[in-house]
Amino acid sequence: MSIADRNRRKEIRARLSVAAAIVVLAGAASGCGAQLEGRGVPGMAPVDLASLAVGPFPSAPVDYEPKLETKGDVFAIESRRLFGYLVAPYEVDSEMAALDTTRIVAAPGSAFSDSLGVLPAQFEPIAESNRLIAGVVTVRSNQKLRAMRNMSIALLRFPSDDAARSAATEFDRVMGELLPNRHALAIPGHPDAVASTANDQKGYVFATRGPMVVMAMTTVPQPDANALVTQLRTMLDLQLDRLTRFEPTPVDQILDLPANPDGIMRLALPPLPVSGDDTARRVQPAGIYDAAGQLHFEPRAAELKAVLASAGVDAVARNDATVYRTRDLDSAFRLQRALTEPREDEQSRDSPPGIADAQCLQRDTDAFDQYYEYICVLVHGRYVAVVGGDGLPGGLFDPSLYQRAAAQYSILARGA
Numbered sequence: 001m002s003i004a005d006r007n008r009r010k011e012i013r014a015r016l017s018v019a020a021a022i023v024v025l026a027g028a029a030s031g032c033g034a035q036l037e038g039r040g041v042p043g044m045a046p047v048d049l050a051s052l053a054v055g056p057f058p059s060a061p062v063d064y065e066p067k068l069e070t071k072g073d074v075f076a077i078e079s080r081r082l083f084g085y086l087v088a089p090y091e092v093d094s095e096m097a098a099l100d101t102t103r104i105v106a107a108p109g110s111a112f113s114d115s116l117g118v119l120p121a122q123f124e125p126i127a128e129s130n131r132l133i134a135g136v137v138t139v140r141s142n143q144k145l146r147a148m149r150n151m152s153i154a155l156l157r158f159p160s161d162d163a164a165r166s167a168a169t170e171f172d173r174v175m176g177e178l179l180p181n182r183h184a185l186a187i188p189g190h191p192d193a194v195a196s197t198a199n200d201q202k203g204y205v206f207a208t209r210g211p212m213v214v215m216a217m218t219t220v221p222q223p224d225a226n227a228l229v230t231q232l233r234t235m236l237d238l239q240l241d242r243l244t245r246f247e248p249t250p251v252d253q254i255l256d257l258p259a260n261p262d263g264i265m266r267l268a269l270p271p272l273p274v275s276g277d278d279t280a281r282r283v284q285p286a287g288i289y290d291a292a293g294q295l296h297f298e299p300r301a302a303e304l305k306a307v308l309a310s311a312g313v314d315a316v317a318r319n320d321a322t323v324y325r326t327r328d329l330d331s332a333f334r335l336q337r338a339l340t341e342p343r344e345d346e347q348s349r350d351s352p353p354g355i356a357d358a359q360c361l362q363r364d365t366d367a368f369d370q371y372y373e374y375i376c377v378l379v380h381g382r383y384v385a386v387v388g389g390d391g392l393p394g395g396l397f398d399p400s401l402y403q404r405a406a407a408q409y410s411i412l413a414r415g416a
Contacts, residue, residue, distance in 0.1 A: 043329050044379065045356040049410050052354050055403035057272055061415035064265035064319075066287065068255075072106050076285060077254050078134035079104040082155050083293030085246045087239045089140040089151035090302045092218075092231060096151050098143040102296040104285050105135030105154060118152035118204070118217040122174045130167040133157045133251065138296045147221040153235060154215040157248060161210050168194070168206040168213045175204055185229055190236050195229070203228035207236055209243045261288060261315060267383065267415050268319035269408040289316045294324075300338075307338040321408045324384040332379045339377045339386065352376060352402040355409050374398075376405040380412035 052059070067073050089096040105111040105119065105127075112124035119137060127135075134157040141150030158164040172194045176182060185195040185203060193207040200223035207214045216239075218231045249257060260266070265288065291308040294316040295301040311334055312327030326332045340359040342348055351358040360376040372388030374397070379385075385408045389401035 043333070044381075047355055047409065047413065049413055052406040052410055053403055054407040054410060055400060057404050057407035058270065059407050059410035059414070061263075061266040061411050062270050064260050064268075064270070066259050072109075074254055075106065075134050076104055077257055077259070077287070078157065078249055079106070079136055080285065080287050080289060080293065081249070081257070082134055082136045082157065082246075083296050084290045085242050085292075086136050086138060086155055086296060087153055087235060087242060088138060088296060088301060089153060091238055092151060092234045093149060094302065095142045096140045096149050097302045098141050099297075099299050099301065100139040100141055100150070102138045103136070105132075105137050105156060107132040107135075111135070111137060114152075118154050118215050120174075120178065122178065123171055126167055126170040126174065127156065130163045130170075131159050132167075133159060136296075144221075148219055149221060151218040151231065151235070152216060153239065154213075155239075155243075156213040156215065158211050158213065159251070161208070164208045164211045164213050168208050168215075171213070171215065172196075172206050175206075185225060185232070187229060187233050187236060189233060190240075193232075193236055195232055197225065197228055199223060200225040200228065203232055205232045205236065207240065209240050211248055212243055212246070214239050214243075259288070263415075264288065264315050264317045264323065264325060265319065267411055268317040268323045268385070269321035269387065269404060269411060271320040286319045287317075289318060290314070291316065294318075294322075297322075304338060307335055311335045320387075321404070322386045323412075324386075326382050326384060328382050329379070332382055332384045335384045336377045336379050339384070340375075349374065349397075352405040352409075355406065358405060358409070360405075374401050376401065378405060378409050378412070380409060381416050383412050383416050385409070385412060 103111050107124055107127035109124075112119050112121050112127070114120060117139070135155060137152060137154040139150065139152040141148065156167065158167055175196065179196070179198040182196040182198040185197055187193045187195050187205065190207060193205055195203060195205040197203040202217065202219045205216050214236065216232060216235050218228060218235070220227045220231070291313045294313075295305055295308065297318070298304050308324075311331035313324050313335070315325045317323040324335060326335055336359055340348075340361055342361060345364040346361050349360040349362050351360060355378065358376050358378050360374065362374050363372070373390045375386055375388045377384060377386050387401065387405045387408050389398055389404065392398045
């Protein structure tokens with residue numbers, strides 16, 4: 001996200017927040033000494049829903065209507081499924097755990113913009129001509145500028161095996177034009193994969209499995225062709241094995257896939273349109289994910305993988321907030337603790353007024369950081385919700401975050 005985009009969002013939030021500060025403080029004062037009511041369960045602190053300051057945000061479940069205006073909107077449903085089969089870089093090398101980006105890939109689409117990565121702009125017409133159906137990409141690194149390790153992994157689904165092979169061949173041809181001095185890398189166990197490098201420090205690979213193209217770029221700290229081969233081989237071993245469990249959805253049946261199982265999307269705070277913008281820019285793409293798919297959006301994915309499994313997370317709804325459905329209340333609190341344990345660059349903040357069980361964090365961020373500066377994590381029953389936001393210009397806290405957290409809690413209390 002550019003500095004201009006971030007400043008624009010801060011200005012938009014600022015317009016909401018002058019009144020929000022007054023309302024939040026008033027709500028905190030009026031709550032003192034009030035009898036707390038609400039649909040609490042054993043282990044949850046009671047909450048008086050009527051006293052929560054929700055501002056302009058909805059405080060009851062809202063019917064979810066997915067955007068299905070274009071072919072790309074329909075294909076995005078299949079892309080969200082793909083996240084559940086995508087290998088993460090930290091599975092290849094545990095050092096590559098810091099999330100850089102996770103995105104849906106569409107043609108045409110902004111994902112084809114990384115001139116130095118796995119999806120340069122020159123690949124976009126190839127994806128279009130071979131009729132790309134669905135795609136996803138994730139990028140992680142060790143965030144060490146002097147000893148960089150990073151990996152981008154992309155999965156692209158085409159209409160047929162032939163289309164996938166054609167696309168992979170063309171991708172490799174264009175890569176040769178971008179890197180005229182490259183040389184081939186042989187990947188043991190994967191004779192059909194096409195891998196190359198120009199400097200033995202950054203390597204690329206293209207492989208196919210049925211209608212799927214697997215693409216990856218990896219970087220090692222020092223020129224070392226063997227290290228590149230090891231990274232790419234491990235990635236292919238994992239990714240091609242995982243794809244054996246993936247059944248592509250026939251195009252004419254994509255709309256038949258469950259868009260809102262058990263109505264869980266009704267429980268996730270929807271975005272509030274503001275001057276043509278909305279508050280959900282960072283949590284897109286909205287929709288339902290399984291735990292494996294959600295991990296690709298988690299900054300702490302390597303640590304959370306076991307937590308999501310032990311908590312029995314079976315569905316995640318992503319909208320302007322992210323809602324996890326766990327096994328039970330105890331599991332929900334364990335997940336909350338895992339999501340909010342402060343790291344070196346984080347500090348705890350006060351809970352929103354009236355919601356004692358909420359846990360909030362402030363992160364040290366910069367203009368290029370894709371993570372929210374603030375998050376609040378709420379628990380109600382078996383559900384955990386994460387609401388994020390940025391500060392206002394001048395480093396001021398935006399009190400509308402507390403309004404959104406209060407609205408999200410109210411939605412869970414009234415709908416879960």
